[in-house]
Amino acid sequence: MANSLDDVIxxxxxVLDARGMExxxxxxxxxxxxxxxxxxxxxxxxxxxxxxxxxxxIVGPVTIDEDLVAVSHRLRDAMLGIRDGAEVxxxxxxxxxxxxxxxxxxxxxxxxDIARTLLIYVIGHTQATQLHSQASTxxxxxxxxxxxxxFVRGLAIILDR
Amino acid sequence: MANSLDDVIxxxxxVLDARGMExxxxxxxxxxxxxxxxxxxxxxxxxxxxxxxxxxxIVGPVTIDEDLVAVSHRLRDAMLGIRDGAEVxxxxxxxxxxxxxxxxxxxxxxxxDIARTLLIYVIGHTQATQLHSQASTxxxxxxxxxxxxxFVRGLAIILDR
DNA sequence: ACCTGAACACCGTTCAAGT
DNA sequence: ACCTGAACACCGTTCAAGT
Numbered sequence: 001m002a003n004s005l006d007d008v009i010x011x012x013x014x015v016l017d018a019r020g021m022e023x024x025x026x027x028x029x030x031x032x033x034x035x036x037x038x039x040x041x042x043x044x045x046x047x048x049x050x051x052x053x054x055x056x057x058i059v060g061p062v063t064i065d066e067d068l069v070a071v072s073h074r075l076r077d078a079m080l081g082i083r084d085g086a087e088v089x090x091x092x093x094x095x096x097x098x099x100x101x102x103x104x105x106x107x108x109x110x111x112x113d114i115a116r117t118l119l120i121y122v123i124g125h126t127q128a129t130q131l132h133s134q135a136s137t138x139x140x141x142x143x144x145x146x147x148x149x150x151f152v153r154g155l156a157i158i159l160d161r
Numbered sequence: 162m163a164n165s166l167d168d169v170i171x172x173x174x175x176v177l178d179a180r181g182m183e184x185x186x187x188x189x190x191x192x193x194x195x196x197x198x199x200x201x202x203x204x205x206x207x208x209x210x211x212x213x214x215x216x217x218x219i220v221g222p223v224t225i226d227e228d229l230v231a232v233s234h235r236l237r238d239a240m241l242g243i244r245d246g247a248e249v250x251x252x253x254x255x256x257x258x259x260x261x262x263x264x265x266x267x268x269x270x271x272x273x274d275i276a277r278t279l280l281i282y283v284i285g286h287t288q289a290t291q292l293h294s295q296a297s298t299x300x301x302x303x304x305x306x307x308x309x310x311x312f313v314r315g316l317a318i319i320l321d322r
Numbered sequence: 323a324c325c326t327g328a329a330c331a332c333c334g335t336t337c338a339a340g341t
Numbered sequence: 342a343c344c345t346g347a348a349c350a351c352c353g354t355t356c357a358a359g360t
Contacts, residue, residue: 001343002343003343026334027333027334035343035344036344036346037333037334038335038346039343041336046334046335090251094288094289097289113311113314113318116311117319120282120289120315121281124255124285127255128255131256135256141257153274154274154277157278158318162324163323163324186353188351196326198352198354199328199356200324202353202354203323
């Protein structure tokens, strides 16, 4: 019956996917796990730490290899796979620019500058895409059907021309 | 004695600069203006709207012309000029990718794809820089003295080579 | 037009105590 | 090791009422 750290991260990702970042709270994660809010602090130091662990879980399974276009698409798909996933990853990796494993891996197949530029672009464009499609679902903004192609063209600008 | 919308935005930017995003709240903005929290809702629909107005105020004064490298530096400096400025601008403009005046202006001097890629990069890199220097000031992370040059090299990757 | 006062339904986090 | 119960110091927002 007792929860592990992995259970907490799983529960947190379920809450995020169901309600979005706006309604993501420690108290809702606790409720999802049928536990008191204070119990979470046995597993995790604070909310920010939990968000960092969630970001690692979203992006961790992505394979990094020499095909940077394919890697970029895999990263994007991983983030798009969960509601507000890009926002979670954005804050977590912005915090660790230069320290991130992901950035170092990408640099192995290109250069430090290309790795960093690409990473910032992929996360930023995906975050915008995710916010955009939420806003247009709510009817706040007209839908832009060009966002997928726009992503590809930006990739081309950074990776070659 | 009565406040205008501009007074509210000014007060909000003072609170942001003094305490940072983490402690930015409607109640603190109200206190800064010597007014009850509820009074703010006469000027602004909600917190998100206020943040959007703050972003416009940060980025609005920046001159856009054909020298995209210079424009990028001006945008960066404007955001760096206020604590967590890049974060505020990032959320506000991610929300309006494709609808933003800034993006349209930049496109006039390059192309829609370059404009969008550049904007995402400039804001993302600046946000990372700002988070990084906060974290290193707090001793959480070693300082990276290369961030300014890193910005310039990423710019070169996007704008020519 | 701009503001007050009071209320509602929430937050993150701490801490002693239980098993 | 993992959790409860209670508390503390906060939030954003609404709404009737005042000037």
